Amino acid sequence: MTDTALPAGKRGVRISGAFHRLLAFSGLIALVVVFSLASPNFMQTQNVLAILQATSVNGVLAIAATLVIITGGIDLSVGTLMTFCAVITGVVLTYFGLPLPVGIVASILAGTGVGLVSGTIIAKLKVPPFIATLGMMLILKGLSLVISGTKPIYFNDTPGFTQIAQGSFVGAIIPAIPVPNGVMILFLVAGLAAFVLTKTALGRYTFALGSNEEAVRLSGVNIDRWKIAVYATAGGICGVAGLLIASRLNSAQPALGQGYELDAIAAVVIGGTSLSGGRGTVIGTLIGALIISVLANGLRILSVPQEWQTVVTGTIIILAVYADILRRRNL
Amino acid sequence: MTDTALPAGKRGVRISGAFHRLLAFSGLIALVVVFSLASPNFMQTQNVLAILQATSVNGVLAIAATLVIITGGIDLSVGTLMTFCAVITGVVLTYFGLPLPVGIVASILAGTGVGLVSGTIIAKLKVPPFIATLGMMLILKGLSLVISGTKPIYFNDTPGFTQIAQGSFVGAIIPAIPVPNGVMILFLVAGLAAFVLTKTALGRYTFALGSNEEAVRLSGVNIDRWKIAVYATAGGICGVAGLLIASRLNSAQPALGQGYELDAIAAVVIGGTSLSGGRGTVIGTLIGALIISVLANGLRILSVPQEWQTVVTGTIIILAVYADILRRRNL
Amino acid sequence: MDALIELIGIGKSFPGVRALHNVNFDLQAGEVHALMGENGAGKSTLMKILSGVYRRDAGDIRLDGKPVEIGSPRQAQEMGIGIIHQELALMRDLTAAQNIFIGREPRQLGGWLLDEKALNRATQTIFDSMNLKLAPTVPVGSLTVAKQQMVEIAKALSYRSRILIMDEPTAALNDAEIAELFVIINRLKAEGVGIVYISHKMDEIKRISDRVTVMRDGEYVGTVPAATTSMETIISMMVGRTLSNDALVVPNTSAAPVALEVRNLNRGREIRDVSFSVRQGEILGLAGLMGAGRTEVARAIFGADPRDSGEIWVNGQRVGISTPGDAVHAGIGYLSEDRKHFGLATGMNVRNNIALASLARFTRPGGLLDDGAMRKVAERYIGQLSIKTPSDTQEARLLSGGNQQKVVIAKWLLRDCDILIFDEPTRGIDVGAKSEIYKLLIALAAEGKAIIVISSELPEVLRLSHRIAVMCEGRLTGMLPGGASQEEIMHLATQRQSSVIETTNQRKTA
Amino acid sequence: QDSYDIALISKGFQHQFWQAVKAGADKAAAEFGATVTFEGPETESQVDRQMDMLAAALSRKPDAIGFAALDSQAATPLLQQAKDAGIPVIAFDSGVDSDIPLTTATTDNVAAAALAADKMAELIGGEGKVAVVAHDQTSRTGIDRVDGFVNRMKEAYPKIEVVSVQYGGGDQLQSTEIAKSILLANPDLKGIFGANEGSAIGVVNGKTELNSNIVVIGFDSGAAQKGFIESGAMAGAITQNPVGIGYETVKAAISALKGETLPPVIDTGFYYYDKATMANPEIAAVLYD
Numbered sequence A, B: 001m002t003d004t005a006l007p008a009g010k011r012g013v014r015i016s017g018a019f020h021r022l023l024a025f026s027g028l029i030a031l032v033v034v035f036s037l038a039s040p041n042f043m044q045t046q047n048v049l050a051i052l053q054a055t056s057v058n059g060v061l062a063i064a065a066t067l068v069i070i071t072g073g074i075d076l077s078v079g080t081l082m083t084f085c086a087v088i089t090g091v092v093l094t095y096f097g098l099p100l101p102v103g104i105v106a107s108i109l110a111g112t113g114v115g116l117v118s119g120t121i122i123a124k125l126k127v128p129p130f131i132a133t134l135g136m137m138l139i140l141k142g143l144s145l146v147i148s149g150t151k152p153i154y155f156n157d158t159p160g161f162t163q164i165a166q167g168s169f170v171g172a173i174i175p176a177i178p179v180p181n182g183v184m185i186l187f188l189v190a191g192l193a194a195f196v197l198t199k200t201a202l203g204r205y206t207f208a209l210g211s212n213e214e215a216v217r218l219s220g221v222n223i224d225r226w227k228i229a230v231y232a233t234a235g236g237i238c239g240v241a242g243l244l245i246a247s248r249l250n251s252a253q254p255a256l257g258q259g260y261e262l263d264a265i266a267a268v269v270i271g272g273t274s275l276s277g278g279r280g281t282v283i284g285t286l287i288g289a290l291i292i293s294v295l296a297n298g299l300r301i302l303s304v305p306q307e308w309q310t311v312v313t314g315t316i317i318i319l320a321v322y323a324d325i326l327r328r329r330n331l
Numbered sequence C: 001m002d003a004l005i006e007l008i009g010i011g012k013s014f015p016g017v018r019a020l021h022n023v024n025f026d027l028q029a030g031e032v033h034a035l036m037g038e039n040g041a042g043k044s045t046l047m048k049i050l051s052g053v054y055r056r057d058a059g060d061i062r063l064d065g066k067p068v069e070i071g072s073p074r075q076a077q078e079m080g081i082g083i084i085h086q087e088l089a090l091m092r093d094l095t096a097a098q099n100i101f102i103g104r105e106p107r108q109l110g111g112w113l114l115d116e117k118a119l120n121r122a123t124q125t126i127f128d129s130m131n132l133k134l135a136p137t138v139p140v141g142s143l144t145v146a147k148q149q150m151v152e153i154a155k156a157l158s159y160r161s162r163i164l165i166m167d168e169p170t171a172a173l174n175d176a177e178i179a180e181l182f183v184i185i186n187r188l189k190a191e192g193v194g195i196v197y198i199s200h201k202m203d204e205i206k207r208i209s210d211r212v213t214v215m216r217d218g219e220y221v222g223t224v225p226a227a228t229t230s231m232e233t234i235i236s237m238m239v240g241r242t243l244s245n246d247a248l249v250v251p252n253t254s255a256a257p258v259a260l261e262v263r264n265l266n267r268g269r270e271i272r273d274v275s276f277s278v279r280q281g282e283i284l285g286l287a288g289l290m291g292a293g294r295t296e297v298a299r300a301i302f303g304a305d306p307r308d309s310g311e312i313w314v315n316g317q318r319v320g321i322s323t324p325g326d327a328v329h330a331g332i333g334y335l336s337e338d339r340k341h342f343g344l345a346t347g348m349n350v351r352n353n354i355a356l357a358s359l360a361r362f363t364r365p366g367g368l369l370d371d372g373a374m375r376k377v378a379e380r381y382i383g384q385l386s387i388k389t390p391s392d393t394q395e396a397r398l399l400s401g402g403n404q405q406k407v408v409i410a411k412w413l414l415r416d417c418d419i420l421i422f423d424e425p426t427r428g429i430d431v432g433a434k435s436e437i438y439k440l441l442i443a444l445a446a447e448g449k450a451i452i453v454i455s456s457e458l459p460e461v462l463r464l465s466h467r468i469a470v471m472c473e474g475r476l477t478g479m480l481p482g483g484a485s486q487e488e489i490m491h492l493a494t495q496r497q498s499s500v501i502e503t504t505n506q507r508k509t510a
Numbered sequence D: 001q002d003s004y005d006i007a008l009i010s011k012g013f014q015h016q017f018w019q020a021v022k023a024g025a026d027k028a029a030a031e032f033g034a035t036v037t038f039e040g041p042e043t044e045s046q047v048d049r050q051m052d053m054l055a056a057a058l059s060r061k062p063d064a065i066g067f068a069a070l071d072s073q074a075a076t077p078l079l080q081q082a083k084d085a086g087i088p089v090i091a092f093d094s095g096v097d098s099d100i101p102l103t104t105a106t107t108d109n110v111a112a113a114a115l116a117a118d119k120m121a122e123l124i125g126g127e128g129k130v131a132v133v134a135h136d137q138t139s140r141t142g143i144d145r146v147d148g149f150v151n152r153m154k155e156a157y158p159k160i161e162v163v164s165v166q167y168g169g170g171d172q173l174q175s176t177e178i179a180k181s182i183l184l185a186n187p188d189l190k191g192i193f194g195a196n197e198g199s200a201i202g203v204v205n206g207k208t209e210l211n212s213n214i215v216v217i218g219f220d221s222g223a224a225q226k227g228f229i230e231s232g233a234m235a236g237a238i239t240q241n242p243v244g245i246g247y248e249t250v251k252a253a254i255s256a257l258k259g260e261t262l263p264p265v266i267d268t269g270f271y272y273y274d275k276a277t278m279a280n281p282e283i284a285a286v287l288y289d
């Protein structure tokens, strides 16, 4: 609402996507510069890799949330869906003892399937996305506990499972930069999502739905189908996040996940995607996710007491977004 | 977006507030009937009072969230603001040893003050409400820990403090229905909020802002001032919630509060208030909050295993809203 | 005598667009000064500067001869400048009365409480003075565009401004309502109010205005007295050339196959047993007063709203249409009367809006979009319909109202349907473009397409239709041949109660 | 080196139990001349967040690390990194399935909860219905305490039935509502075990609000629980020695840095306390406010 109601004139100036990216970047760069000056440990390779690794799960979830938010919807279930997919993988690999690729496919399929269900509830039953995905969040949280028997499922019988996120394919080739696979997967997902959003019909409808759903419907487009497709795609991406977190922890932790949706949505919004839909970029979301993890990491490196970390994080999130707004206005 | 794009003609039929209330009620009634049949303990006076008492804090928070959501905004900080106000009361009463009324005023003032700040960030700096209140949520969470020294503050030196929520003024007069004061305060806040929304200029602008902020601005209204006033009012209401929770726990628990915003927003949306703004009722929110606590209480009374409680809650939230949608459609 | 307001050398640029350059304009007390120009000429922008919505980049504004700065809508109001915006600016969730008095609600109990009764009474008074039959308590979102427009007019009147700007106030109104508006304008004029009047309906200019200022491409062309200047002169000032006005030619389509047949369509009280058919190559005009149910019929055929009963046959085949998707599949296209809510994805660019109904055509295997092809097509339509936009990647919401409408038309032209329903296709479109669109519709019909044109402008219906269907209160009250007279149409269209109370003074101005 | 830099990564931060561990660590730090940081995730399910904290701590290059693993397997690669970097690791609160930590300062939660079961049985006369309000369904301490209590009841007290085990996330308010529901659903209930501080406080709140007189046994201490025991609202509670855990962890880390050898486990012990024994010096020493 607020966004579309911005003064239409000089103030509501639009800037091109590429330029916006650069601007959002500068908040991130400012943070990096400050932390680098404050601590010599910050810019070391290992720490940079730690930051990237810490971004991977939230980044992937945020990309899923980005798709949904651009349609003007919201997905509160990304966190628990991730967990659900991890648990499904655990069941497939550890309980059933099936081979690794089956587990990978199972996770992504589970995510897509749940996304299909959420999307159908939203599109066909017209339940508002907030409620549909809130309900789904709770359902998945419960089901993960039920399926796993409220115990973590370990992947000790699947050697190589930890390699998905923790191994380094890049490091095997260029030992100097052992970028973990999890980070590469994040970039891969981001690239794919950006491609889908900008180059495919699905992406175009994603924006169109967020811009004016009724106009799209009256253009003869089967909006239900596309909406469901968006939620299903987002669900599949959550499946990837499920693999990442399971691999990082070498286990499916059934109780984890709730609360992660807020970090994901925060990354999306910090990255400049409007909650009222119709506008957004994957690269912005990536930057938003990086801002969050750089902040967390930097404050820890500086040994800031935990209660103050929270205060500073809150303040900087507001300031980062405000700076972005200021810069756009002064264009 | 979706909402404003409703066909303008016959389909966008509005139903009167009173009737809508009745409809939303029926979801609640259905739940009550089912639980009453399932367990003889459910409908006992004491359990009904327990349900009401359990609704009081979330209900008050949800009313605060309702005001903000009707403007088309969102307030993620209601939970931690409640805690912050409780901590402030603790400081005033226990650390400074000031008399009870001062503590009560301090809590409400603290809430109003924080609301003023959030509102100003949103209205003047144009930071999206999601980000501004997310940041505020973190800031308040940290500050509560800092101010309290990460310890609960007890109110043992303020006799009568627990009476705020736990005493029963009604019970003193009519012993048969010892409705706790906390519940009466919830009803009082609800009544006041409903009055403000329907009878005062603040209420009018609350709806107007959510309906079409730009149109309000073009009408020459100082929208910033009113927006700030709405957030400040919501903050003051969170201050009341802070008193309630502190009184119930006879302490200000600085670590509590995060996560409460989701329950509050859920109550608002279940109660039929649209997240895109412009529409909503306090009575709907009350019913939404009651649905949530009846569900929780009923499932516990039936000793449903916790993991299944979650699954059932998620499912029923979706179904309750869907039933509401169906009924409205078949009008 | 000093002018009420004077604009001197005004300039204004948006990124990529020079909307105004060195524009002059002045308004005397008690005059109606028409502002004319093609779509995108800069009329609305100039008026937004005058009403404090935009800040000017260059030039001076003088109020009563004194230089002033108009920094906000509020300041404009305080200076006595009121405006009816071209794009409706209403709060859809509020009632008509609440909309009209937003920011100036009557209070009681020392200002603490709103006096809803006084609010509704005051609104009723305004409605009465406009001869408008509308409950003050009706939620605005449930009103038709026409009634919303009346609410906007009521709101502007409630300010009692010395300067009243009307940016296309009649775009959505029918003749009776327009007549009523003119009564009001004449009354205000007599009270010494200066009125800026923007409209693309040329006949209105003659009827109501004293002077005419013409703009073209953001520049000032000239100011002429309305009474002594011929319409042709004004039009040529606007478009830089003279327009030929072709006469209606009714082709003989009686042998052509029936493209669309509607049988016994019913939907609540809005559509009652409507049956008609359109042949290939035929243009069927659908006439009627506001609220006659024409839009409802179109939406029901198109599957936008569910229908209670009735059959739809396309090319001799019964088709089950329950969604707009079904309709488009069956070869039916529908251009909505409310472009902002139902026509445009305002946040998307021109190219995407044009391609919105035909994305499948640009989709390559694997879901990939051929953006190059989309650009070419978009540019073709931008040229063909002379859509004024810096590029095909401009966001649709930044175009002028008329150009937005052209984008929606382009969307349906591209979709290439056999049956096209145009609901108020020329709403807010300038004379030049209007005649282009007429040519286009005629050409489409000549290609064999079946066309239904819903229009509240009788001359337009008469100018285009091979046959004219007239509706009243949800019923089809008659079918007239092309070239019928306005009186015949009005006779069929008025077997109902009008939403405007018919009065004698209405006839006087009409 | 004049001052050691020791990073403690705990399972939690805001709860009083962890604050008491922190207090113990701070005490040892002051005594032995070290600086200590103390961090823990929001809830005990956020295993990955704890990994991020551990990774950031490693980047800081501390002299030693104290670690209370939410999931010991998940931490193995990072612990290996610490080992490779020559940073000694001390485990605390619960064991780490790994030979990297030099020692573990811990409480036996299963045994502690079994003791709570014994006391409960004694107080309700060996028969009747009891319930458990615990904090977390999946965390180690949550599982161990529920299992310890429930299994002990099953094995040793056949006439006692555990009718309900519910989880309130350690949130006092939520635990209050849960306790009330359990009481209302089971009017003949004899006792409730609150398996951590927040749960225990919630149970007493629920009991008070319903004017019930069931037996409540709590866990850990804190001003509220101590007050309840004083007033009789709570029969007694199990206390661990969180201050001792924190103290011993830092002390062990410094010993390790000085090259001293450490025992494989430092048992910091647990006690049952009630109104009568609260003031005993050995108990008073391990209670915190």
Ligand SMILES: Nc1ncnc2c1ncn2[C@@H]1O[C@H](COP(=O)(O)OP(=O)(O)OP(=O)(O)O)[C@@H](O)[C@H]1O
Pocket (backbone or CB within 6 Å): A008, A009, A010, C014, C015, C017, C018, C019, C037, C038, C039, C040, C041, C042, C043, C044, C045, C046, C086, C388, C389, C398, C399, C400, C401, C402, C403, C428, C430
């Ligand atoms: N906020 C904006 N940003 C960019 N360009 C704009 C903006 N507002 C208007 N324009 C451009 O300025 C030009 C003038 O627009 P304006 O709305 O004043 O035209 P108009 O004369 O009112 O046309 P119409 O008759 O179609 O309403 C157009 O080219 C339009 O695209």
Ligand SMILES: Nc1ncnc2c1ncn2[C@@H]1O[C@H](COP(=O)(O)OP(=O)(O)OP(=O)(O)O)[C@@H](O)[C@H]1O
Pocket (backbone or CB within 6 Å): B008, B009, B010, C142, C143, C144, C145, C146, C269, C270, C288, C289, C290, C291, C292, C293, C294, C295, C296, C297, C337, C456, C473, C474
């Ligand atoms: N909010 C509403 N509630 C009830 N009836 C309505 C509402 N809005 C419109 N109608 C009715 O719907 C019917 C059809 O309106 P519709 O918009 O189809 O008419 P139209 O002939 O297209 O006129 P217009 O010139 O306004 O487009 C009318 O009887 C009108 O009074």
Ligand SMILES: [Mg+2]
Pocket (backbone or CB within 6 Å): C043, C044, C045, C086, C167, C400, C401, C402
């Ligand atoms: Mg215009």
Ligand SMILES: [Mg+2]
Pocket (backbone or CB within 6 Å): C294, C295, C296, C337, C423
């Ligand atoms: Mg119409």
